[in-house]
Amino acid sequence: MHRASFLAGVRDIAPMLLGAAPFGLITGVSAVAAGMAAVDVTFMSLTVFAGASQLAAIALIGSGAAVWVVLLTVLMINVRHVMYAAALAPHVRSLGLGSRAAIGAVLVDHVYAFASLRFAKRERDLDRRDYVLGLGLTMWLVWTGATAVGAFAGAQLPPSWQLDFAVPLMFLALLIPSIRDRPGLVAALTGGGLALALAGLPYNLGLVSAALAGIAAGTIADTLLAARRGEDA
């Protein structure tokens, strides 16, 4: 273990913990509000370690969705990690399989952001695996701890606090900043509108098909806009 690199990771991620800890608390609280056992959601944070997909799973599990619908939704929410893995892969090509697996295990959004920043600088004395582990293990510890605190404390809170509303609110808070341009808006309007129209379909099929249609609509809008820009140039 290269201590300086590990500690550099811990230092870099520290400010992000201020955002991750309340997110973890809310995840724990809303899971208990949706009817999950506190131990179960803590186990979820420990093993899955992906906030937005966990919130979606919690809402779906609470509404009695089928297992495969939960897994498919998690797949769609977390598919962005493939981009992270693809972007970091050239920087860690020389590392062994175990080290690359360790990096993959903790590759959450913030970890990716810092790793890509520092790897691009090509610092010679930075051990890449241990830097990422410093970032990731710190985040993982805080995430799981905060979920546990939220879940066990949340079990004591009365239903009149309506904390189950936390889940749609958190998604709204993630959704709005994810709309960065016009194709993004097209994707969101298509996904949201179709999900409303298809809300009656069994097995939450409406969610899955609306999301896929939204992705297609955004991609088509982007392609059309790019083509038009190409003609203008």
Add this chain to the structure above:
Amino acid sequence: MTRPEVWFTIVGMALVTFALRGSFLLAADRTPLRPLVQRALRYVPPAVLAAIVAPALAQPSGAAIGPFDLRLIAGLVAGLVAWRTRGILATFGTGMLTLWGLTWLLG
């Protein structure tokens, strides 16, 4: 869902997520993503998140002012804050406070 089913689901979620994160880090063949796939991946978050949010906010909760459900009003206020501030906690705080305030007013 029974509790063992919940555990099974969680283990499945962990495996799916690790497979995605490990994908290009572990794969022997390291062909880069095709441009169309990269383009499509950019629109996954807005499409999926909107598909989750819209039905959740439109669902009647039982408490309403006229035709407007309290949760829908709180959601719209929070959405406005999200748009102006882009802050997760500001959005969350505004939404919960609005819902509590409206519930108290109607109480």
